[in-house]
Amino acid sequence: MTFKEAVKEAILFEMRKDPTVILIGEDIGQYGGIFQITSGMLDEFGAGRVIDTPISELAIVGAGIGSALYGCKPIVEIMFADFLTIVMDQIVNNAAKMNYSYDENIRLPLVIRMAYGAGTRSGMHHCQNLEGWFADVPGLKVVIPSDAYTAKGLLAAAIRDPNPVLFFEHKLLYATRCETPEEDYTLPLGKARVVEEGTDLTIVSWGIMVRKARQAAIELKKQGISVEIIDLCSVVPFDKETIINSVKKTSRLLIVHEAHASGGFGGEISATVAEEAIGYLDAPIKRIGAPFIPVPFSPVLEDQYIPNEKDIVKGALEMLSVNTN
Amino acid sequence: MNDVSTYAEQLTDQDHLNLYRHLTVVRTFEEKIREYHHKKSPVTELPHLSTGQEAVSVGSCYGLRPDDVIIPSLRTRGAFLMRGVSPKVSMAGMFGKATGLTKGRNTSHHAGSMALNIVPGSGVVGSHLPLGAGVALAAKTLKKDFVTLVYFGDGASNRGDFHEALNFAAVLKLPVIFICENNQWALSNPVTQHMLIKNVAERAASYGMPGYTIDGNDVLEVYNCTMKAVEAARRGDGPSLIECKTYRWHAHSERDPRDMRTKEEIESWKQKCPIKRYEAFLIGKSVSQAVLAAIQADVAKEIDEAVVFSETSPYPQVDEMYKNVYFEGE
Numbered sequence: 001m002t003f004k005e006a007v008k009e010a011i012l013f014e015m016r017k018d019p020t021v022i023l024i025g026e027d028i029g030q031y032g033g034i035f036q037i038t039s040g041m042l043d044e045f046g047a048g049r050v051i052d053t054p055i056s057e058l059a060i061v062g063a064g065i066g067s068a069l070y071g072c073k074p075i076v077e078i079m080f081a082d083f084l085t086i087v088m089d090q091i092v093n094n095a096a097k098m099n100y101s102y103d104e105n106i107r108l109p110l111v112i113r114m115a116y117g118a119g120t121r122s123g124m125h126h127c128q129n130l131e132g133w134f135a136d137v138p139g140l141k142v143v144i145p146s147d148a149y150t151a152k153g154l155l156a157a158a159i160r161d162p163n164p165v166l167f168f169e170h171k172l173l174y175a176t177r178c179e180t181p182e183e184d185y186t187l188p189l190g191k192a193r194v195v196e197e198g199t200d201l202t203i204v205s206w207g208i209m210v211r212k213a214r215q216a217a218i219e220l221k222k223q224g225i226s227v228e229i230i231d232l233c234s235v236v237p238f239d240k241e242t243i244i245n246s247v248k249k250t251s252r253l254l255i256v257h258e259a260h261a262s263g264g265f266g267g268e269i270s271a272t273v274a275e276e277a278i279g280y281l282d283a284p285i286k287r288i289g290a291p292f293i294p295v296p297f298s299p300v301l302e303d304q305y306i307p308n309e310k311d312i313v314k315g316a317l318e319m320l321s322v323n324t325n
Numbered sequence: 326m327n328d329v330s331t332y333a334e335q336l337t338d339q340d341h342l343n344l345y346r347h348l349t350v351v352r353t354f355e356e357k358i359r360e361y362h363h364k365k366s367p368v369t370e371l372p373h374l375s376t377g378q379e380a381v382s383v384g385s386c387y388g389l390r391p392d393d394v395i396i397p398s399l400r401t402r403g404a405f406l407m408r409g410v411s412p413k414v415s416m417a418g419m420f421g422k423a424t425g426l427t428k429g430r431n432t433s434h435h436a437g438s439m440a441l442n443i444v445p446g447s448g449v450v451g452s453h454l455p456l457g458a459g460v461a462l463a464a465k466t467l468k469k470d471f472v473t474l475v476y477f478g479d480g481a482s483n484r485g486d487f488h489e490a491l492n493f494a495a496v497l498k499l500p501v502i503f504i505c506e507n508n509q510w511a512l513s514n515p516v517t518q519h520m521l522i523k524n525v526a527e528r529a530a531s532y533g534m535p536g537y538t539i540d541g542n543d544v545l546e547v548y549n550c551t552m553k554a555v556e557a558a559r560r561g562d563g564p565s566l567i568e569c570k571t572y573r574w575h576a577h578s579e580r581d582p583r584d585m586r587t588k589e590e591i592e593s594w595k596q597k598c599p600i601k602r603y604e605a606f607l608i609g610k611s612v613s614q615a616v617l618a619a620i621q622a623d624v625a626k627e628i629d630e631a632v633v634f635s636e637t638s639p640y641p642q643v644d645e646m647y648k649n650v651y652f653e654g655e
Contacts, residue, residue, distance in 0.1 A: 020466075020467065024462075049466065051497070058486050058489045058490070059455045059458055059489035059490050059492070060493075061455070062452075062454070062456050062459050062490065063455060063462050063493060064459060066459015069444060069456075070459075070467075072466055089447075089449055098437075098445065100649045101436055101437050103426045103437065105648070105649050106652070108652070139650055139651065162652035
């Protein structure tokens with residue numbers, strides 16, 4: 001099934017099973033959402049559970065938090081991840097810190113879904129990768145599926161999770177397909193997946209970049225290079241064990257994300273491996289990410305901005321040409 | 326709204342003594358904290374005192390059911406106490422002690438309690454208003470008839486959160502009451518410098534919800550107006566905005582480098598003291614001075630005990646700070 005169908009199936013399954021699951025967002029009702037994820041849901045579940053809202057992101061996220069405290073499991077749709085800038089306060093100061101401000105340990109089963117990422121010629125306010133910002137906020141989980149299979153399983157887990165979860169869906173993944181079970185399943189939040197096993201180099205990536213890393217690995221294999229690819233799945237919780245175990249085997253770490261290389265979550269991964277496994281490395285850690293500029297609009301510029309398969313192949317080859325023995 | 330008839334008239338003699346006691350508890354608590362802070366030892370949580378504004382918390386909370394939800398503001402000590410946080414626990418929270426509501430994880434005025442239906446407010450002025458819409462959305466979605474009260478000041482009504490929360494609550498017809506404590510001053514600027522309309526409640530018109538401007542120093546008027554709004558919300562008639570005109574007697578905080586207000590202005594509002602006015606009302610109802618004095622003495626003893634409790638309570642164990650970051654348990 002497609003990524004889009006997988007997201008939709010996860011939502012439908014939870015909504016049919018659990019009457020406390022509700023949807024809150026802009027244009028999600030009759031219109032079906034900007035990417036048509038919620039189409040048909042208003043008819044099936046009614047306006048009491050599929051709540052079309054004014055253009056009021058503060059109220060939307062605040063309503064998600066408040067309703068989650070009092071028995072609902074809201075799935076909030078923020079149309080584009082770029083609009084998270086508007087609701088930083090609600091997410092960072094309210095959602096993330098709510099439990100810490102209570103007299104007892106409480107549940108806050110809130111999911112905030114949004115489309116993210118570059119490549120759609122939508123300009124600098126609809127294309128950003130902001131997941132790294134939220135990695136520094138205790139109390140949140142930050143989840144990024146890479147294909148239909150992970151989208152369905154991670155979203156189901158996110159909806160059932162008692163903590164606030166940010167769920168990033170890359171726009172260019174919606175139409176992609178992969179083998180995905182029809183039945184209900186979850187994938188654990190905070191557990192990375194080794195999606196290709198290899199011995200020469202570890203690539204850690206997430207979201208759409210996992211797809212590009214896999215394509216790069218095919219090219220590298222032709223050149224006799226065996227690549228291990230880790231799909232991080234979530235930047236919080238951060239599964240460092242899987243990465244360190246892989247690096248101990250391959251001795252080389254390449255981190256690939258669509259966010260800016262500078263300031264992106266790759267820096268945290270790099271620092272962690274440097275602290276805990278530097279003795280296993282045969283080459284300096286390398287990061288591939290976007291240049292430190294806004295996402296440009298024109299196709300010629302945007303295509304150059306987004307890291308691609310060729311960048312990954314080139315980066316891998318550079319690392320393998322370094323011999324410290 | 327000047328009609329105090331419906332709900333307030335049904336209050337019993339005991340209700341009136343209860344209200345008097347509640348007002349006295351808040352006043353005594355705040356004044357004791359102030360005295361302690363300046364004369365004995367600085368209180369860990371910088372006091373932002375609600376002296377002069379007691380009738381807002383007390384009058385609005387008095388008629389609530391236990392399942393109704395409140396989201397307090399910075400200056401609503403009384404709302405915590407009214408909902409069942411004891412003066413001991415509230416004060417120990419200010420001291421950062423293990424016996425406070427959040428065991429030292431957060432300050433007392435932004436603490437929450439699931440059992441008491443208190444949602445934590447925010448240190449960011451006005452950010453909690455959208456949460457009120459959200460709690461009310463849960464009531465509507467799950468077909469429960471509890472209502473939510475959100476407290477905030479005149480300053481918060483200039484935040485975008487105010488606009489979004491009120492409009493959102495109005496269009497979805499949510500059972501939430503927005504209670505504005507208009508104490509005439511933001512930190513250093515008078516309300517007249519921050520808005521060109523006379524009353525915050527006029528803003529309700531732009532959301533298509535009822536807006537009431539009332540005397541916030543009249544506990545019965547606050548009680549009556551809140552009950553009217555609460556019953557409307559419970560019936561499914563949607564949200565209301567209640568603006569309680571009041572005044573803080575003290576500076577923004579007890580560490581203010583200067584107070585911008587004139588002595589004359591402060592004095593004129595002290596003449597409208599909500600407690601003195603209520604005392605006069607009670608004496609008019611033939612309550613004796615001796616009864617009121619006995620309540621005052623009893624409350625003074627309770628607050629003194631809270632001080633001793635707060636001083637002698639232990640600080641939290643260090644591992645407390647690692648708790649409640651994420652949900653723990655199944």
